[in-house]
Amino acid sequence: MKRHTEELEALKKLCLQENMELTPLQYELLAGYAVLLEQWNKKINLISRKEDAPVVVKHIFHSLLMGLFHPFGAGEKVLDLGTGGGLPGIPLAIAWPETRFLLVDSTGKKIAACQAMLKELGISNAVAVHSRVEELKGLSFDTVLSRQVAQLEQLCAYACRFLKPEGVLICLKGGNLEEEIRTALDSRHIHHGFPASIEHFPISGFSPFFAEKEIVIARRQNNLPGND
Numbered sequence: 001m002k003r004h005t006e007e008l009e010a011l012k013k014l015c016l017q018e019n020m021e022l023t024p025l026q027y028e029l030l031a032g033y034a035v036l037l038e039q040w041n042k043k044i045n046l047i048s049r050k051e052d053a054p055v056v057v058k059h060i061f062h063s064l065l066m067g068l069f070h071p072f073g074a075g076e077k078v079l080d081l082g083t084g085g086g087l088p089g090i091p092l093a094i095a096w097p098e099t100r101f102l103l104v105d106s107t108g109k110k111i112a113a114c115q116a117m118l119k120e121l122g123i124s125n126a127v128a129v130h131s132r133v134e135e136l137k138g139l140s141f142d143t144v145l146s147r148q149v150a151q152l153e154q155l156c157a158y159a160c161r162f163l164k165p166e167g168v169l170i171c172l173k174g175g176n177l178e179e180e181i182r183t184a185l186d187s188r189h190i191h192h193g194f195p196a197s198i199e200h201f202p203i204s205g206f207s208p209f210f211a212e213k214e215i216v217i218a219r220r221q222n223n224l225p226g227n228d
Helices: 002-017 024-041 055-064 090-097 110-123 152-161 178-186
Strands: 079-080 100-105 126-129 141-146 165-174 197-202 213-217
Touching: 002 024, 002 055, 002 213, 024 055, 024 110, 055 079, 055 090, 079 090, 090 110, 090 126, 090 141, 100 110, 126 178, 141 152, 152 165, 152 178, 152 213, 178 197
Parallel strands: 079 100, 079 141, 100 126, 141 165
Antiparallel strands: 165 213, 197 213
């Protein structure tokens, strides 16, 4: 109980600093997810077991930051590619209950953990499915998300199969991204012109634990300032 309260207060402080408008129930669900994630992590390797930051900061708040750069909408269809332990999909599904999330991972044990956590938390706008990317057929999404360590060019290759004409790929990435971004843009001719543009935003200012972390947004349509 004490751990849950500590997680809850830490998360509230972070979100209020960024004017994230969440209800008391959403805070409870997010803190509850943090506790469940750590419990499941003792059985299955979902996140690092040698954390340098609390789970609510390094994983929950980190995921929620996507919403500051992309306004998730009612009815929006979102694919969480390689979700692992439900990141970033589960925190975002809690914060945006009118958005629909499909969580996909190729590791069955991880998806089983996600399914159990979604059920225990009572989250109805997210579904977790055990599948490889190559096996997903006939699906299209407004947005694709990823926290994978895969190169951006590879993530773009995966995402372009599923994105609608105005769709976006949003990644949480680390390290020096200039070469990754250049390679992804150079490779767009073999991915049906995707991405048309890429933006990236350092997020170190949100927490000392996010040093060298960035949010990367790759778009199907080039709508960067000055490119009209």
